[in-house]
Amino acid sequence: MDTTSVLEKSEVNYAAGSAQEESWTEVIQPRTRLLELGLADVWRYRDLVMLFVRRDFVSTYKQTVLGPIWFFIQPLLTTITYVIVFGNIAKLSTDGLPQMAFYLAGITVWNYFAQTLTSTSTVFRDNATMFGKVYFPRLTMPLSIVISNLVRFAIQLGLFAAVWLYYLLQGNNNIHPNWTIALTPLLVVIMGLLSLGLGMIFSALTTKYRDLAMLLAFGVQLLMYATPVIYPLSSITGWSRKLIEANPMTSIVETFRYAFLGSGTFSWQALGYSTGVTLVVLLLGTIIFNRVQKSFTDTV
Template sequence: MSKGKAVWDWEINSKTSFWGHGIPELWSYRHLMVGLVRRHFLLNYQQTVLGPLWILFQPILTLFTYVLVFNKIVGIQTGSIPPVVFYASGIVLWNFFSESFTGTASTFKDNAQLFGKVYFPRIIMPISVINTHALRLLIQLLLLFMVVGYYSIFSSFSIHFNIWILAFPFTIILIGIFGLALGLLFSVITAKYRDITNLVTLGVRLFMFITPVIYPLSTVPENLRWLVQLNPLTPLFELFRLSLLGEGYITSYQLLYSVVITLLVLVGATLLFNKQGDKLIDVV
């Protein structure tokens, strides 16, 4: 304190800023974030029959459906990768993106009462949602590794690890960032316009069909491949399979495109979220 003027560590006022909060302030709320991750994780499985087993049951049921419909009935070829392994890798990765996106897109709508009563950096909430789904992803990756291991031992399918294995965590991080970025952007929009929530749910379902989840990019006709390659997730899904399974269609330009788009969306969405966050409390 100097000349009667108090010096504060933190100051809460009505001003908003595009730049939001500094790293030191966010770090001071790390214990809150851990508590929110625990809350999000447990809340989904309380008063359920299978409890946390739903984390594995849902992708297993989806895997069975995809193999039956898209491989057996439709006849989509998956190259040298067994259909079960191919679809399992796509399901695990897509679940992480779609759940991260939809979970953060409803940040203000789901937490309006909490935001109106307690102060903390608003961005803590969507980050905790992403961390929760990252924890779910780790559990589902164990299932994927078991499926890959089974087919490597009991079939002709074999994995030859190379330098691309280093890109495995890189793809997961980028997909999580892209899900967070889109979620931050649409959380502001859905807070103002509630009906957009329905479009988000529908849009995610349609978005899957222009993402190589149920088909490899190499099977897409040349005249339509450009449409799938416009999707920033396409290079990341192909890189994920290339790093883990040794087969994927990707170029350095496509990967650079995906990284640039992801970072641009993240920066723009974060600035908008920080600027509008406190104002939206009165709207929701």
């Protein structure tokens, strides 16, 4: 038999045997679909998400004297400041509601949105070293921020509930809670998705333009004044009211205040508008995030 034929036959048999012995458990392939969030991968890495949540929660107040008590102190001091400055000095209307309850309601909602947005906007920049060393679904990082801030929101909601119950037990006739309290989980979901979508957009942009992170922090502070946090929507008229109503956070703050305090502007149309804007922003954020995550290590 020809020696060459024997060698070729041996090589074929060896290759076939090797192929049968190899059993791959993971196959890494490039993703080309821009709209794919990879939620199945995120679910597989859910333990990692929880580790990131714990890290964010612990590292924020690590080596502080008061620790998690700051979750209560920060909104409480902010509310007291608003009561003094906007309530007593500027004499802004609160629709007849107790100033403490009025301002704390707006602050509780706004803090969750603002903190989630600003933290998510620098995900690529802040975690570039980790992303460059090991693979895991990049979406786990912004999702962990949304969840960890949800814990803060729950704590601050408890503070608001304590103040709210105090006025109810005091028999304050201006507070009239109603059935829309049941919409609170929906409001939280809309806020979380809106901040996630905007955060993914800015996180992608800050990989090239780092100045945007500082601009966003300043812009979020200004945006609060374009949201009815320190004033009721009913006190605004004319073109400025239309401008404020264009802010998707307006209906969320007003609905939350209307649900617990019975004073505010509630409209299914306005809430539907906020939901629509949120879905559009989340779609754009997904496209941009998926596009940038493939090559962001070259620019960070």
